[in-house]
Amino acid sequence: QVQLKESGPGLVQPSQTLSLTCTVSGFSLTSYHVSWVRQPPGKGLEWMGVIWTGGSTAYNSLLKSRLSISRDISKSQVFLKMNSLQTEDTATYYCARDWTAAHSFDYWGQGVMVTVSS
Amino acid sequence: DIKMTQSPSSLSASLGERVTISCRASENINNYLSWYQKKEDGSVKLLIYHTSRLQPGAPSRFSGSGSGKDYSLTISGLESEDIATYYCQQGYTPPTFGSGTKLEIK
Numbered sequence: 001q002v003q004l005k006e007s008g009p010g011l012v013q014p015s016q017t018l019s020l021t022c023t024v025s026g027f028s029l030t031s032y033h034v035s036w037v038r039q040p041p042g043k044g045l046e047w048m049g050v051i052w053t054g055g056s057t058a059y060n061s062l063l064k065s066r067l068s069i070s071r072d073i074s075k076s077q078v079f080l081k082m083n084s085l086q087t088e089d090t091a092t093y094y095c096a097r098d099w100t101a102a103h104s105f106d107y108w109g110q111g112v113m114v115t116v117s118s
Numbered sequence: 119d120i121k122m123t124q125s126p127s128s129l130s131a132s133l134g135e136r137v138t139i140s141c142r143a144s145e146n147i148n149n150y151l152s153w154y155q156k157k158e159d160g161s162v163k164l165l166i167y168h169t170s171r172l173q174p175g176a177p178s179r180f181s182g183s184g185s186g187k188d189y190s191l192t193i194s195g196l197e198s199e200d201i202a203t204y205y206c207q208q209g210y211t212p213p214t215f216g217s218g219t220k221l222e223i224k
Contacts, residue, residue: 035213045156045205045215060212061119092160102150102209106173108162 002026004034004095004109011115012085018114022078022095029053029071033098034078035105036069038091046091050098051078085116120144120208124216130224137193139219141206146186150209153182153191155202156218165204166191198223 008020022034029051036048049059051069059067068081078095092113096105121144131137141151153166164173166182169189179194193200201223206216 044217045207047213047215050211058211094162096162100167100209102168103207103211103213104150104152104164104167104209105154105162105207106164106167108164111160111162 002097002107004097004107006093006095006109006112008093008112008114010113011117012089013118014086014116016085017081017083018085018089020080020093020095020112020114022080022109024076024078024095024097027097029073029076029078034071035096035098035103036078036080037094037096037105037108039094039111040088040091043091047103048080048082048093050103087116090114090116119212120147120210120214122206122208122214122216124206124219126219127217128220128222130222131196132224133196133198135196137196137200137221139191139204139206139221141184141189141191141216143187143189143208147208147210149185151182151184151189152207152209153180154205154207155200156205157202196221196223 003025035050049069071078092111094111095109097107099106123142149169151169155163165176165180170182203218203220
């Protein structure tokens with residue numbers, strides 16, 4: 001049974017770094033890519049970046065300077081780190097299994113709401 | 119980046135009605151188009167991939183079509199459980215989403 005679950009702090013102060021973990025089960029990170037997608041309140045979905053099965057990454061150009069995605073295969077975990085957070089980064093953050101050569105996300109986590117506020 | 123223009127932004131329809139949502143890409147996306155359903159509880163589900171392929175587990179009343187820049191999602195016979203927001207998404211890197219269509223029951 002494929003599952004993804006995000007975890008991390010619900011509140012982050014402005015200018016600080018956000019660290020989120022996506023713990024997956026039912027598949028291997030060496031067989032499927034994993035992407036991060038976020039949705040600010042009242043706005044649409046925004047793709048943030050992907051870690052490919054081989055371990056390389058690709059990022060949304062708007063976030064590239066602040067964003068890092070990594071993984072621990074042995075723990076079936078994917079990590080997101082984004083620095084210099086601002087209030088505009090308040091959003092629900094999702095990890096999703098990215099299963100085709102052209103991005104398509106067949107399983108999603110439940111999402112974690114992150115608020116950036118002092 | 120490829121821009122996805124989705125319409126309408128909201129839609130009110132009766133139970134049993136046929137509903138169509140449209141999505142236009144800013145360039146040819148060669149059928150790399152997926153549709154998602156997002157419920158109020160935040161859960162997201164893939165309905166259609168590669169324009170018209172039904173994701174296993176998705177109800178057969180959902181169908182997709184299109185080519186080139188223009189794509190659509192059709193619900194044949196709206197059911198109460200279909201109340202959600204629907205998003206299209208193109209598959210080239212970086213993947214981009216439409217702005218969403220909020221579907222309500224009339």
